Amino acid sequence: MPSSKDHILQLLRRNRPAAAELPMVAHAWTTFADPHAKFAEVLELVGGRAIRAKSVDDLNQHLSQLPQYAVAKKVVSLVPSVGTNNVDLSTIDSPHGTAVVDVAILPGEFAVAENAAVWVTDRQVPFRVLYFLCQHLILVVPADQIVDHMHAAYERLMQTGGQPQGSKDGRQRNDFSEPVFGAFISGPSKTADIEQTLVIGAHGPRSLVVCFLDPTS
Template identity: 50%
Template sequence: MSSKQQILANIRKHRPASSPLPDLNEAWIEYEDREAQFWETLKFVGGQGQSLDDRSQLEAAVRQLPCFPDARQIVCRVAGLSLGNVDVDSIDDPHDLASVDLAILPGEFAVAENGAVWVTERTVRHRAIYFLTQHLVLVAPRDQLLDNLHQAYERLRFGEPGYGLFISGPSKTADIEQSLVIGAHGPRSLNVFLV
């Protein structure tokens, strides 16, 4: 028996006992006013946004954002909005999205606990757009606001689409001296609209 085989045999012989999985059937946090909690948490992590009564207010609300007047390259994948001037479907190389100033993209649902919005590649050809744009706007259904991540995980279905993530706040990084930099590794701002 080689030394490698002997080491592996010893490891197999001395495996630690398995630990039981935790019981997830608990009463998880729920908020009396989940919408207020969502906005408070989103603001705490550096994001902004607002609830709108209906979709007809969305275009005007986006145009009021501080980043909108200077945005030259805009990707818009939200149904019913015609603010985009970049056809993301005609772009073959995701590196070409580096010049996008503003991306307005749909979210599937939002989570009050961490101020996050679940997004997938279902409506975008290149998932890099979530990270390459200078400013990100996410539009999520107001009636799909959940209390906590446990509820969110129950909603996730794996397979199609093959990619999804929770986005909460703009890109942030900090060093050991606690110097916080916003937008170093992704969008400099995140605005969420619940409609």
């Protein structure tokens, strides 16, 4: 008896329809005169808030005014000089240990204007669950790292050479060449499963603030 893999592939080959061309994904997609403004507008619609900071000091100033930050007992910050970290992640050996975190200040790589999504990965974060398990999430994104739409976002992720990995075997590198977790996060966790009533803070963060930090800082 052939393996299930061979069996399935055999059936697929037998039932293979006529060839159909793979289209180029190219079009004059909608862009925005002020992508940050579009991002902020959409983020507000999906229950989050965007902040623009000129410097790290300016950003810390903004943070101190956030009520969720002000009352937080356990804060994790993995963005250098931003916020006051009081959880020593090196003493935690299981992601479960991060369940106590009230506020997590984490890096976002870039933002997408059309849908207020921020691309995050687990490259600089020891426990990826931090993005989802903390009570409140603050993402810090370099202000010049913003694209208009999802097409540009994926092109960016798939472009070769621009990302941190080095080439070990001569293969073309992209964001997904090595084991990695990455996610687009757009707004705080939410549900509308009870009679379509929107509830912010389903299982994950109850709030999301995205801070655009000017690159000159």
